[in-house]
Amino acid sequence: MSFTFFTPGPAQLYPTFEKHLQTFVSEQLGSISHRSQQYRDLHKFTVDQLRTLLNVPDSHAILFLGSASEAWERILFSCVELESFHLVNGSFSKKFYDCSNALNKYAHLFEKPMGESFVASEIVVPEYAELICTTHNETSSGVQMPVAEIHKLKQRNPGKFIAVDMVSSAPYPELDYSLIDTAFFSVQKAFGLPAGLGVWIVSEKCLQKAESIRNQYSIGAHNDLPTLWKNALNNETPATPNVMGIYLLGKIAEDFNKIGVQTLRKETEHKASLIYKFIEKQPGFSTFVKEKANRSQTVVVTNTEMPSADIIKHIKAKGMVVGSGYGKYKATQLRIANFPATSVEDVEKLIHELGSL
Amino acid sequence: MSFTFFTPGPAQLYPTFEKHLQTFVSEQLGSISHRSQQYRDLHKFTVDQLRTLLNVPDSHAILFLGSASEAWERILFSCVELESFHLVNGSFSKKFYDCSNALNKYAHLFEKPMGESFVASEIVVPEYAELICTTHNETSSGVQMPVAEIHKLKQRNPGKFIAVDMVSSAPYPELDYSLIDTAFFSVQKAFGLPAGLGVWIVSEKCLQKAESIRNQYSIGAHNDLPTLWKNALNNETPATPNVMGIYLLGKIAEDFNKIGVQTLRKETEHKASLIYKFIEKQPGFSTFVKEKANRSQTVVVTNTEMPSADIIKHIKAKGMVVGSGYGKYKATQLRIANFPATSVEDVEKLIHELGSL
Structure with a gap:
């Protein structure tokens, strides 16, 4: 796989x-x-x-x-x-x-x-x-x-x-x-x-x-x-x-x-906005960083109501790997990288699966 | 090539x-x-x-x-x-x-x-x-x-x-x-x-x-x-x-x-002895390290009468790359690595070409 x-x-x-x-x-x-x-x-x-x-x-x-x-x-x-x-x-x-x-x-x-x-x-x-x-x-x-x-x-x-x-x-x-x-x-x-x-x-x-x-x-x-x-x-x-x-x-x-670095940056922002929008509207998820201007465009962190390990396991079965929270947030957060290697379609697929939990 | x-x-x-x-x-x-x-x-x-x-x-x-x-x-x-x-x-x-x-x-x-x-x-x-x-x-x-x-x-x-x-x-x-x-x-x-x-x-x-x-x-x-x-x-x-x-x-x-590390060591010594023997008998070549016990088994250095760059060029045309001398010996020495990646046959081919200069 x-x-x-x-x-x-x-x-x-x-x-x-x-x-x-x-x-x-x-x-x-x-x-x-x-x-x-x-x-x-x-x-x-x-x-x-x-x-x-x-x-x-x-x-x-x-x-x-x-x-x-x-x-x-x-x-x-x-x-x-x-x-x-x-x-x-x-x-x-x-x-x-x-x-x-x-x-x-x-x-x-x-x-x-x-x-x-x-x-x-x-x-x-x-x-x-x-x-x-x-x-x-x-x-x-x-x-x-x-x-x-x-x-x-x-x-x-x-x-x-x-x-x-x-x-x-x-x-x-x-x-x-x-x-x-x-x-x-x-x-x-x-x-x-x-x-x-x-x-x-x-x-x-x-x-x-x-x-x-x-x-x-x-x-x-x-x-x-x-x-x-x-x-x-x-x-x-x-x-x-x-x-x-x-x-x-x-x-x-x-x-x-x-591709052009400006295009790359715009794509990054577009994909990040898709993930943040999902987190904001989806029950069980909430953005960790409260101030919008400080939300990372490349590493999106979400709080999770479900233990994050369960989500990671579920998503992995669908062919995707997301990161756990860091340190004391390991069990209650997910870190979702948004780098150029993952496409808009990849991000949409991830959002779809996170939404079907 | x-x-x-x-x-x-x-x-x-x-x-x-x-x-x-x-x-x-x-x-x-x-x-x-x-x-x-x-x-x-x-x-x-x-x-x-x-x-x-x-x-x-x-x-x-x-x-x-x-x-x-x-x-x-x-x-x-x-x-x-x-x-x-x-x-x-x-x-x-x-x-x-x-x-x-x-x-x-x-x-x-x-x-x-x-x-x-x-x-x-x-x-x-x-x-x-x-x-x-x-x-x-x-x-x-x-x-x-x-x-x-x-x-x-x-x-x-x-x-x-x-x-x-x-x-x-x-x-x-x-x-x-x-x-x-x-x-x-x-x-x-x-x-x-x-x-x-x-x-x-x-x-x-x-x-x-x-x-x-x-x-x-x-x-x-x-x-x-x-x-x-x-x-x-x-x-x-x-x-x-x-x-x-x-x-x-x-x-x-x-x-x-x-393979076994002792076998590997013996092979290294065997290939080194082939190279040193060639250098000793071949006109235009002479070993740089006089004391036999101090001659490296893995990096053989030879003095060359011909400019070493000419030899390197000739050998490269035959599909092999040897190192130049180091520092002040750059033009008058060759450094020939003898690592496990090169076989006895490779070494024999190199010796053959160095002998046909």
């Missing part, structure tokens, strides 16, 4: 994945040297496609890591001598905060309960914080911080670096990289690829900061920013990278560019 | 790779949750197969990283408060040393020219060094430090931790984990897989050290040893891992176990 995955990552693989994988295998790309021109061309292709898709200017590098979680550490190593500041409203924003403490930085915190978001006007950034850490899309709670609020936050604090976790939303958020210093995502969410690759978008200003503090503080050794940056100028990576992941990401990004 | 890769990594993919990849795709393993029982079973299968293959006792965990280079950093974070000691005889052992400096540790050095190795009796470990870093197989120079010398080194310094880089030789070296505290390798060498996954074997003693120093020194945040260890007890990883890589590694390790 073949399933359609509405899980928030690993998720449904993008429909063209198998075709690109076959090309990777038949062209023996798994064996090419990561110091060859053939690799550099492949690497450049992926960076170029992502640059177009996400509208990333030349002031920012696009770098590859083992996972998006690695980006938390590398950003803190690079941009923070002593103090960071974190907006925390769920498990993943909390992990970014924990990461700063583990690196012996002083991590300031502005915390809200799961399900709530932040507006720029209420946020007071501590005076000595060097970096503001935001999460565009909290995968644990289905809360989205509007991009406009993230931009405003930087405009109100122009002297601070700002980082955006868009792990489970890229390429949906339309970030303005004249304001955003660094952002990151992983490929097993909206790009519909197997896990094992993180993408780190980072400005030259972050590089300069890393270089300025490295004599006094460790900025890490593996995948430290200056070494990653230097290698990226030559379309290479310091260590042997996940060549397969980088290749597939470039091909999927190309497919996305052919 | 299809090529046979004798390159030292990325390398020839193992013959069963495509079959296992097909299973991964058809079973939709790229979409399963990394917090599901299905994933935990997959993870455990790979760990169990590696434990059998490499004879790793229960005192040691088998952990997954983004690359073997990441292991350098994680080992230094975990096992070194202040001082490490490095045997350096090529580019990769040098990088391990550089990594310690970048983490603001004090790194002691015993260096020899490329092409030479170490014996335990000549090594004086500095009094305050907490960790001895050895490289079983220097991928840059084709030098192998005999396993017996590595074991002796630990026996002479029982109070120190010892780490073994076996990136480009595992599963060939028969390490005794009652002596070896930690070792690591990557999958794009002898396991014949695409790059993007590192394997870290590490003892409970290393974990205890990491836990004992974490209050005073940062032991890292992403993939820090206590968090990796705790997750591994549940057959999970802290972040979403390279599930595809872990699955494929388990299947290849199973294939290796079916």
Whole structure:
């Protein structure tokens, strides 16, 4: 039996994945040297496609890591001598905060309960914080911080670096990289690829900061920013990278560019609105995120009256997999991913089955 | 045209790779949750197969990283408060040393020219060094430090931790984990897989050290040893891992176990002896590593009278890819990988073509 995955990552693989994988295998790309021109061309292709898709200017590098979680550490190593500041409203924003403490930085915190978001006007950034850490899309709670609020936050604090976790939303958020210093995502969410690759978008200003503090503080050794940056100028990576992941990401990004990122974003919003409308009208379901503007377009979270495990089981028998709630909400919520790999028809089928429970 | 890769990594993919990849795709393993029982079973299968293959006792965990280079950093974070000691005889052992400096540790050095190795009796470990870093197989120079010398080194310094880089030789070296505290390798060498996954074997003693120093020194945040260890007890990883890589590694390790690791080692030695014999007798070729006991069984390095680029080009026209020399030896050496993915027949064909230049 073949399933359609509405899980928030690993998720449904993008429909063209198998075709690109076959090309990777038949062209023996798994064996090419990561110091060859053939690799550099492949690497450049992926960076170029992502640059177009996400509208990333030349002031920012696009770098590859083992996972998006690695980006938390590398950003803190690079941009923070002593103090960071974190907006925390769920498990993943909390992990970014924990990461700063583990690196012996002083991590300031502005915390809200799961399900709530932040507006720029209420946020007071501590005076000595060097970096503001935001999460565009909290995968644990289905809360989205509007991009406009993230931009405003930087405009109100122009002297601070700002980082955006868009792990489970890229390429949906339309970030303005004249304001955003660094952002990151992983490929097993909206790009519909197997896990094992993180993408780190980072400005030259972050590089300069890393270089300025490295004599006094460790900025890490593996995948430290200056070494990653230097290698990226030559379309290479310091260590042997996940060549397969980088290749597939470039091909999927190309497919996305052919559709057009704005079309993709509109489709995402259309499918999300179908799911939210269903949740609102359907007895036994209710949206977890009360504020409409904060409802994630890519990870929809619903409270359920029935134990969510029963719904998951029922839906699985119909050939679809949805995610459980996160942490303490495991038994009482569903998380329904809304990534480009699932079509309007897939979403309609899911809604139909959820409605026939 | 299809090529046979004798390159030292990325390398020839193992013959069963495509079959296992097909299973991964058809079973939709790229979409399963990394917090599901299905994933935990997959993870455990790979760990169990590696434990059998490499004879790793229960005192040691088998952990997954983004690359073997990441292991350098994680080992230094975990096992070194202040001082490490490095045997350096090529580019990769040098990088391990550089990594310690970048983490603001004090790194002691015993260096020899490329092409030479170490014996335990000549090594004086500095009094305050907490960790001895050895490289079983220097991928840059084709030098192998005999396993017996590595074991002796630990026996002479029982109070120190010892780490073994076996990136480009595992599963060939028969390490005794009652002596070896930690070792690591990557999958794009002898396991014949695409790059993007590192394997870290590490003892409970290393974990205890990491836990004992974490209050005073940062032991890292992403993939820090206590968090990796705790997750591994549940057959999970802290972040979403390279599930595809872990699955494929388990299947290849199973294939290796079916052949038997001793048979695999004997085959490796037999193929290496064919290549070394050819180099010794053939005009225009000469072995780079003078001491027989130090000649790598998995990465054979030969000096060439002809520019090595010409030989590489000629051999490529015959459907085979060999590696160039490393760094300053790029133009005057060849590096010929001898991993399980290339058969005796492949090696004989390569020798035949090199002999007809």
